[in-house]
Amino acid sequence: EAQVTQNPRYLITVTGKKLTVTCSQNMNHEYMSWYRQDPGLGLRQIYYSMNVEVTDKGDVPEGYKVSRKEKRNFPLILESPSPNQTSLYFCASNKRGQGGSGELFFGEGSRLTVL
Amino acid sequence: GDSVTQMEGPVTLSEEAFLTINCTYTATGYPSLFWYVQYPGEGLQLLLKATKADDKGSNKGFEATYRKETTSFHLEKGSVQVSDSAVYFCALNRKNTDKLIFGTGTRLQVFP
Numbered sequence: 001e002a003q004v005t006q007n008p009r010y011l012i013t014v015t016g017k018k019l020t021v022t023c024s025q026n027m028n029h030e031y032m033s034w035y036r037q038d039p040g041l042g043l044r045q046i047y048y049s050m051n052v053e054v055t056d057k058g059d060v061p062e063g064y065k066v067s068r069k070e071k072r073n074f075p076l077i078l079e080s081p082s083p084n085q086t087s088l089y090f091c092a093s094n095k096r097g098q099g100g101s102g103e104l105f106f107g108e109g110s111r112l113t114v115l
Numbered sequence: 116g117d118s119v120t121q122m123e124g125p126v127t128l129s130e131e132a133f134l135t136i137n138c139t140y141t142a143t144g145y146p147s148l149f150w151y152v153q154y155p156g157e158g159l160q161l162l163l164k165a166t167k168a169d170d171k172g173s174n175k176g177f178e179a180t181y182r183k184e185t186t187s188f189h190l191e192k193g194s195v196q197v198s199d200s201a202v203y204f205c206a207l208n209r210k211n212t213d214k215l216i217f218g219t220g221t222r223l224q225v226f227p
Contacts, residue, residue, distance in 0.1 A: 004158070031213045042204065042219035043159075050213070058214075090158055094213055104151075104215055106158030 002027050006091050006107035013081055014115050021076045021110045023091030031094040032074040033058070033104070034066065036087040043090065049074055081114040088112075117142040119205050121218035128195055128225050136190040136221045138179075138205035146207040148172075148181055148188040149215070153202040162190075162203070195225045 004025045013019055025032065033048040035058075045058030049068040063085055065077040074093075078085060088111050092104040122137040140148065147166045151159040163172030168183035179190045188205060205218040 033213075035217075040219060043217040045214065048214065092159075103161050103164070104159070106160065108156070108158045 002105070004091055004093055004105050004107040006089075006110045008110060009108065010111050012113045012115065015082055016080050019078050019081060019112075021078075021089055021091075021112070023074045023076065023107060024072050025074075025091075025093040025105070026072065027093060027095065027105065028071065029093035029095045029105070030071070032068065033092050033094075034064070034074070034076045035090045035092065036060065037090060037109075038087050046076070046089075078112075081112075083114050086112060086114050117146070117207060117209070117216050119207055119216055119218035121203075121205050121221050124202075124220075124222040126221060126223045128223070130197055130225055130227050131194045132225075134190070134192040134195045134199075134223065136203055136205075136223070138188045138190065138218060140186050140188065140205075140207050142186075142207055142209065144209060145183070146209050148179070149206045149208075150177070150179055150188070150190050151204040151206060151217075153204065153220070155201070159204060195223070197225045197227055199223060200225045 007022045030051045034046040035043040037043050044060045047066040049055045091107040118141045120139050149164045150162040152162045153159045163174040165172040165181035171180045177192045179188050202220045202222045204220045206215045208215050
């Protein structure tokens with residue numbers, strides 16, 4: 001089954017404790033992206049990757065890091081989480097070269113709470 | 116910059132009522148337009164899309180028409196069901212780019 005898998009789905013942590021949210025897709029997609037969803041703000045892009053070893057900042061990259069060492073994986077790293085990073089996070093992927101088809105495939109989300 | 120504006124929710128309807136969720140956009144050129152749906156506890160999934168002016172996207176009884184003259188892409192359904200309760204996101208992207216720009220989402224609640 002084609003899917004984007006995120007882990008963990010739920011996490012409560014404390015300020016400053018490094019954490020990683022993993023994302024893996026089994027569709028051989030080149031493009032992967034992280035979004036955060038906050039009430040009244042919709043989805044905002046954090047980082048994206050066009051392919052292996054190619055990453056770039058989205059609209060709200062501060063406080064986050066990513067890596068793309070393999071095509072299927074795109075982890076999101078919070079080196080020193082702060083309460084304003086409490087949010088619902090989504091990983092998404094897309095096969096490039098479809099003329100901007102726009103069909104992003106989303107994971108089920110990771111709800112993060114930073115105390 | 117490019118942006119998408121959606122009507123505020125929640126939209127509350129009785130089953131079998133007619134649904135309209137308004138969406139307007141600002142973009143250079145002629146973007147592709149999308150509606151995504153997010154059911155409770157799930158990620159977003161594509162509902163329908165339109166890639167050029169006057170195109171009509173449709174799926175599961177939902178429709179939206181790409182109106183260049185009014186820069187709009189309103190979502191409609193003739194008869195909603197309780198199972199349509201979800202958050203609906205309007206989005207755009209420019210041709211040949213991968214980035215989607217989302218609206219803030221509109222929550223739909225349908226009661227029996």
